[in-house]
């Protein structure tokens with residue numbers, strides 16, 4: 402999908418911790434077209450280990466991105482002047498313009514490799530390598546706390562990002578220099594990005610960054626191409642709005658998605674698959690809310706004056722019943738469903754109750 406790009410290959414002095422980390426990341430990425438992990442392959446080799454840790458379902462090969470270079474990153478071209486960079490866990494994009502580089506986010510996990518990736522690209526295309534603008538997708542440290550590595554830069558973010566960062570008072574996340582409320586069009590050196598805030602979702606300030614000329618959308622922590630979302634519906638701070646944000650993302654006419662996480666770009670089919678998975682999970686949680694009897698938990702714990710015990714055991718069973726059919730349906734289609742579906746089920750179940758008001762056995766007393 403993306404042409405091979407000359408990567409910085411020389412490995413500077415690496416400490417042992419870094420080598421181990423890179424080895425682990427390298428194991429996550431496969432070269433395009435490689436056939437791996439058919440259930441009897443690399444993951445299966447981990448079975449029988451004595452560390453006491455569980456084995457998870459094999460990762461579908463389609464979920465994995467391109468192999469990383471010796472420095473632990475991959476940089477690829479999305480369109481003429483638009484590029485993306487990943488460490489297999491985080492990803493971001495940047496534009497090379499006639500006046501300098503516009504970088505979106507600065508994930509600390511990619512860290513100094515951001516500059517290496519930018520130099521790989523600008524050395525080849527002859528455009529200036531200095532980063533002149535950084536756009537913050539949202540205030541979370543795991544996506545922007547390498548921003549302090551770049552000086553003399555215009556930092557653009559939602560107004561709420563500024564408030565949240567002021568409160569955080571984190572030197573690794575310098576305050577934005579330019580903020581907006583609803584929309585902002587950024588034009589730099591012949592390139593254009595359209596920034597929009599469609600309300601709170603994953604975080605109160607999470608924005609959509611669209612490159613119309615490349616039909617590429619970046620939105621962090623909403624769609625996870627090839628994978629189930631990260632823990633607890635990507636730790637969404639507003640569950641109904643996060644679910645709606647999937648639809649907002651799909652309403653843009655993009656062909657390529659930069660999702661902020663994992664090692665590959667997204668397609669529209671990836672977005673549709675996640676929407677079906679979340680809709681199935683929501684329907685399953687709703688069915689369990691309608692049918693799961695709380696009486697045994699009341700008799701066992703409620704009558705002992707322990708409502709927390711009652712609700713905890715009721716929720717545990719609800720999570721089990723909600724997740725099981727969905728995990729069975731999507732194993733092999735989405736990576737990590739056996740890892741995080743139960744966490745999604747818990748937050749969805751509780752959100753159905755308190756956000757949507759489907760209280761069922763814990764509703765209005767007769």
Ligand SMILES: [Zn+2]
Nearest residue numbers: 539541603622
């Ligand atoms: Zn986040």
